[in-house]
Amino acid sequence: MPLKRWNIVRVPVERPVRPRFNGRRESWKIVGSRREWYKLSEKVEVIGRYPREKQPKLIASLVDGCILDIQESGRSLGIVRPRILDHYFEKREDFKQYIQKTIDGRFRIRIKDEFPVEPRIKYRCSECRIRRGFHDQQLLELGVYEWIRKHPDKIEQVWENLRLDDPEYDKFFFVGNLYRYPTAFVIISVLRFKKQF
Ligand SMILES: [Zn+2]
Structure with a gap:
């Protein structure tokens, strides 16, 4: 595709x-x-x-103040501007390692349930309505799982790859909820733009 x-x-x-x-x-x-x-x-x-130069403006125009705003307006997708508090890997207890083949048998892929760790990010939105605490969501960004698969001994570097802690980048999260669990949002993708000085 x-x-x-x-x-x-x-x-x-x-x-x-x-x-x-x-x-x-x-x-x-x-x-x-x-x-x-x-x-x-x-x-x-x-x-x-x-066009590349118009991308930051487009994304900024789509930002919601908080995950709760997206949820309450009945949408399943949205963009928030996070203030990142922490990122970590949670060990999966239901981890079962196996290799899955695609239909033509050529490529081997693992789906996310079969990774030993789950990358998660704690953050507050730009106008977060959670009174105390923060959002704590799973990150689904495909590149992260690719990195974990290829560099199992260097998984912590994914955060650096995403520039999550780099003050020179503006970060946005493209978020969505799960079909069966409308209140459970996940981070589908991290969008980042180098700040213009
Ligand atoms: Zn929020």
Whole structure:
């Protein structure tokens, strides 16, 4: 799928069929996703790339004050500007190591449940409405799991790779909630921009 970050794509979509359609405004499926799943990528047409110099402004315009605002407005996706308090790896007790093959058998992937550790970040939003404490959420950023898989002895470096503690970068979290657990938000991706001086 040519769905890379900042690509602008044209894709024919339709609402999922009830009862599977959960009513979320952001829920769309690619037309024909049921019968033509093997050629869905052909339906995604890249028509441009969002200009680099405009990216920080776009993201800043989409920021919500707090996760609670996103949740209460009934959205499942949003962007917050975090003040990061801590980041850590939580050991997974349900960790089962096994390798999963893709359909063509060529690539070996592990899904997130099969990683021994779960990267998590503690933070407060720019206008956080949690009175005491903070958000403590799992980070799903794919690159982080790739790094853990390739460098199991250097996992702490993922935080550096993300520039999480680097004051020269503005950070934003692209967050979403889980379909079955609408109050459980996760960090889908970390967006960062070098500050302009
Ligand atoms: Zn908050």
